[in-house]
Ligand SMILES: Nc1nc2c(c(=O)[nH]1)N[C@H]1C(S)=C(S)[C@@H](COP(=O)(O)O)O[C@H]1N2
């Protein structure tokens with residue numbers, strides 16, 4: 001990856017000012033004064049470089065800003081323009097069947113802004129007129145029916161906060177660390193508030209025949225993506241979503257209608273949903289035979305590996321967010337599990353020898369990104385930083401060595417092993433793997 005593609009390090013002065021403020025607050029809270037003194041030199045330097053802060057009056061205080069209504073649809077500050085979805089050009093042959101990654105290292109809360117939700121399309125983004133769109137429900141149902149978007153919006157609705165993760169998240173790293181950005185090694189997960197109709201509510205209208213065991217979901221994009229879903233999941237927490245973070249679902253995420261299968265392979269949350277067929281056996285579509293199966297060391301493949309098992313990432317420090325000098329920091333990250341709630345996150349700075357429990361931030365939803373943090377003081381020595389998630393089923397996130405022992409290295413999917421960030425003496429962070 002070209003070095004200039006990285007987020008430039010903050011200027012020394014900015015960082016020093018920030019560290020000074022953070023440090024004092026942090027250590028006042030902790031009741032220790034030692035490090036505040038150590039940081040005060042850097043804070044003094046920040047005062048020398050100060051051009052806009054008190055006692056100066058900055059330019060933006062001397063003029064009127066744009067008025068209300070001048071920005072009918074708001075956008076992030078132009079100073080945040082490096083926080084964007086990114087692609088890795090060599091990963092895929094075309095842009096239509098490709099992936100863009102969420103800048104997860106810079107995500108501040110559990111909701112991924114809609115414009116930053118990762119994208120995975122097999123045939124580009126379908127451009128759908130919601131008035132012309134239809135959902136057909138057929139096969140082993142009592143009444144075959146076709147629904148308009150207006151019909152679907154008349155059903156009792158619900159909202160849930162859930163992640164969507166492509167099982168290929170981290171899939172380039174089965175054989176070793178390869179990509180130099182947190183965004184590229186864990187950015188195929190995003191989390192939104194989804195609004196729509198629980199599928200079981202809509203299925204009360206059509207009825208489902210007694211022998212129906214599977215449901216086929218099909219998209220209206222040029223890939224006509226199809227996956228077989230067991231009936232239990234369809235009747236449990238599957239949703240037909242038309243809303244994302246308070247507005248209509250974005251075209252990239254499946255406008256006007258997507259299936260959401262919380263906690264399961266992102267691939268099964270079919271976008272631009274147009275067809276649900278019920279039957280007594282799976283369809284064995286391309287997406288569940290030649291793709292989205294996991295080749296094991298003995299040459300056999302695991303099929304229907306639906307669950308996204310517990311996973312986590314340290315977002316600070318990380319390759320795109322290096323440390324800037326010794327002192328106090330708050331380490332932050334995310335954890336998530338497709339099987340339930342995150343119960344615990346442990347963090348190591350010595351490559352897994354010692355572990356400390358991180359603080360989990362509210363709210364903690366099942367099958368959603370969960371934010372965690374852990375204060376620490378950096379003495380300037382190299383670190384091997386790792387995080388390990390545990391969910392409320394008791395499942396503990398494995399190391400890459402443990403995962404390789406059972407799955408080998410041939411798979412693309414379901415690499416939920418712990419990442420290791422090598423923090424170098426200068427504060428730069430490198431993606432590495434431990435044996
Ligand atoms: N119709 C359709 N649905 C689809 C896809 C697609 O290409 N077409 N991609 C799938 C894959 S592989 C994933 S990981 C998720 C990605 O969802 P997102 O693009 O909203 O992040 O959508 C799934 N649903």
Ligand SMILES: [Mo]
Pocket residue numbers: 120165166167168266267
């Ligand atoms: Mo995917």
